[in-house]
Structures are given as C-alpha cells and as structure tokens.
Amino acid sequence: MENEILYRRAAARVEARLAFYRHAMIYVLVNSFLVILNLIRSPDHFWSKWSIFGWGIGLLAHGLSVYSYRWREGSRERMIQCEMERQARMSRPPPSL
Numbered sequence: 001m002e003n004e005i006l007y008r009r010a011a012a013r014v015e016a017r018l019a020f021y022r023h024a025m026i027y028v029l030v031n032s033f034l035v036i037l038n039l040i041r042s043p044d045h046f047w048s049k050w051s052i053f054g055w056g057i058g059l060l061a062h063g064l065s066v067y068s069y070r071w072r073e074g075s076r077e078r079m080i081q082c083e084m085e086r087q088a089r090m091s092r093p094p095p096s097l
Contacts, residue, residue, distance in 0.1 A: 020066045027059050 031052050038048040 016066045020062055023059060023062055027055055031055065 031048065034048040034051050038046060
C-alpha cells in the first residue's frame with residue numbers, strides 16, 4: 001500500500017518534469033522561429049522580444065512550480081507535524097487541581 005503511494009508520487013513528479021521539458025522545448029522552437037521570422041520580415045523592429053519575455057515568465061513560473069516541490073513538501077510536512085501536535089495537546093484531559 002505504502003509502496004504504491006510512493007510510486008504514484010514519484011510518477012507524478014516525473015510527469016511534471018517531463019511536461020516542463022516539453023514546455024521548454026516548445027518555447028525554444030517557437031521563439032527561434034519567431035526571431036528568424038522577425039529578422040527576415042522586419043529587421044528594423046525587434047517585436048519577437050515580447051513573445052520571448054511574456055512566455056518566458058510563464059516558463060519560469062512552470063519551472064518554479066515543478067522544481068520547488070522540496071520546499072513545499074518540507075513546509076507541508078512541518079505544518080502537518082505542528083497540527084498533529086496541536087491536536088494531541090487539545091485531546092489531553094485538563095490537569096486536575
């Protein structure tokens with residue numbers, strides 16, 4: 001049971017990484033095409049920078065969401081521990097006087 005949970009978690013992380021790699025490859029290919037098209041059609045005005053910049057922000061956000069899992073999981077686990085400790089303290093009977 002626990003091995004299955006670990007396997008599913010690992011598979012989800014791998015799939016997230018692969019999705020990011022696909023995203024990065026598409027970003028490079030499409031923006032390379034746009035830069036070439038820009039240089040051929042209107043070399044005096046570099047308009048493709050807006051695509052590179054805007055999509056780059058999205059790619060950065062995607063990368064951060066994929067590779068910041070260590071921080072998120074660590075803080076999530078700490079929060080779970082704190083909540084479990086709080087619930088344990090709340091369930092104890094009050095001390096008698």
